[in-house]
Amino acid sequence: MSIREKGYHHWDGTFLEPMRPWRPIARLGIRLAFRRKFFKFAFSLSFLPAFVFLAGIYLSERLQDFRGIIKQDSLPLDVQPVYFLRYLTADFLMFMTVIVLVFCAAGLVADDLKHNALQLYFARPLAKRDYVLGKAAVAAFFVLLLTLVPGWILVLFDLVFSGSLALLRDHPLLPLSILLYSALAAAFFASYSLLLSSLSRNRRTASLLIFGVYVFSDVLSEVLRGVFRSPGFGLLSVKNNLKQVASALFAVKPSLDAPWVYSALILAAGAALGAWVLHRKIREVAVIR
Amino acid sequence: MRAAGRVAVFFLGLGGRSKRTKAFFVLSLVPLLLAVLIRLRPVLSPSPRGFSSVFYYSNVVLPVYVQFLVLMIALFYGTAIVMEEVEGRTLSYLLARPLPRPSLILGKFAASAALGLLMMNVGLLASFLVLRFERAGDPAEWLTVLRDMAVLDLSLLCYLALFTFLGTFVKRAVFFGLLFCFGWENVVAYFPGLTQKLAIAHYVKSLIPQPPGQAFSFLQLRLEPSPPLLSVLVLAGLTAVFLAAALVVFSRKEYVSAD
């Protein structure tokens, strides 16, 4: 019996339906996050600042009712863009965002590396960008839920409580500022958490990295700022960089005496580093034609 | 005890070779880098703050160790003592040896403590030498650094014991550890009276002299310190209690890996 050569043919056709393979990856990641014990608790706790700021909006419209308890000038309840900026860049919100990422994002790549699941992913018609996009979408989803959604809801409630569109008339770009900052935060935190998740096969290590880098960058920046009295050292902090860019987006004077462009560049560099590390760590199947 | 010693030697060898130990060693030397920068600040900064190196040692370097590095090292190594074996499914190799179960915990604790103490003490000592080397001949300075090393060591052991205990029965030990260290212990510092005494950090900070002035106050937050002897006894007692609890839990609990 002769052995006939059987050549392999690569299928070069087009799919009938548009392929968005990152979506099932994102959906699975989000579902798995909610299945984790205590995640719902941590996630719910993250909405605490939103409720506090919502109460503040209510109070600001009903100050006359509380005149007996609150002196008008003792509370900064002027609902302007800076109010929404304060919500979005609140230390507690950022801290809880990182805690949420510890839950939902630490294992995104680490678990796949540990269980050699990348081979399973790339045995499907899946490109590396779809894999990364799907994983990033998980982190971005939760960050947007904590920033964009409450941000817009606060605007909505202000319009409702005030009974007028004054806020939007005076600051028409406010919703756009909220959207842009939320998108920036989501993109940065997604890249940040994927980068750190890909550095280890151990989810616990990745969790500690995600938390530790955030906290330590802040500590280090404050220490160096204190030692050298140079505001530039403030840019070592992840939190400060986000605040700087947020201030620029809301047309508010930033807290650090450093150009916001530097912060934007640092955040972009961080995201680029994340993309580069992921590109090296995630090896898809090579198709030889 | 001999069994625990064998376990300790085994894991000291494993831990010493691992990448994460090397990474933590590097991290533990960051305060040394800060110390070097501080010493070079007259060169690097046009208008350096008028504080002495001694001031920076007490207000910056030591608090960075006590409030951050000790916690991270203890959290990582402590939770890893049991969870790493369960998640890595290597626990069966250890349980199939003629070793009493408590000796596994004690041995791993000893190995983790040895690595952590080495990291902390080397870093602190090096930072001290950099910042206070002009007074290196003064025995009082050495007493200071020895005191500080002892405080670091005791706090590391206490946190390590706590997280070891947490790791024996809680799957999300890292999460609870982070909430405890950076949530509860920070928040409780704002509470007056006895509430402060519900934090390990309170007793640790009670052993470190409160520096004058409010510079770097974000690193220094302590009100109403407890007496030093009481603080030492509480920390040592908590270490023993947490470790004993970890031994009891580990001896009785079965660990099912997620197959």
Place this chain on the structure above:
Amino acid sequence: MTPVLQTFKLSKWYGNILGLSEVSLEVRPGVTGLLGPNGAGKSTLMKLLTGQLKPSLGRVRVSGQSVWNNPGLFRKIGYCPEHDSFYEDTTGRQFLWGLMRLHGFTAAESARRTEAALALVDLVEDKDRLIRGYSRGMRQRLKVAQALGHDPDILILDEPLSGLDPLGKRKIIGLIKNFRAGNKTVLVSSHVLPEVEALTRDIVLIHQGKILAAGDIHGIRDLIDAHPHVVALKCDRPRDLAARLVREPYVLKVQVGAEGLLTLETGNRDVFFGRLPSLIVELDLEVEEISSPDDNLQAVFDYLVGR
């Protein structure tokens, strides 16, 4: 012979999932095969026998002693777990040496035992490579080596041949067979029937957490009276033989195939084989081959598991 491993109405639950149900078992010196499909409870039983898990109900005894929290027993137990996990940043030699030291052997003795164990499983050449770089077969052999290194009296091996190539399997099967000399005890689990058949005739069949049967393969087969035995014959005149056999009361079914093959089903194998030689002589047949296709573990397994 007194049993070395004993369980008394042993049951184990994982939450709502039943792992084992009232398993009463006695394993004596020699090699015993624990056979069952995936999820049958083999690994659960082995983990209970090695003190990794606590029984929910019932008792486990090894050499008459309870195994839970009894570290002294492990001087004479060697356990090879099913899962493929190691301290990846160590070499094979460091891994084995460390485990030998945990047994309490001196450094020199541990080194000697390590070399011996590595030689037994043909890992001497790769002993100084990181385990991370080992192939699947090498990792499996290393697992067997760590179970043998301290020269135990009792070996409990959970799927020891998994991932091995045919040569590797032959080597390990030889090791296990050699091990049983000197009144030693081996309990080896597998779901691959030929592997168990190659190791032993004493088997325990487990399915859905219950023991279906225990004993000699043939003995178990003989007990399955409800299922007729199948016999295959190859001769020069199968139709003549078939015509004759059809008249016999203990023959239930006869089928003539191509190339002289005759297959029959009989309700009484002993009577059939007692009668067969006289039939062959009477008909003056030339018989090339006689076999019992279902006188093996596969058939026993299929019948009992009910596939």
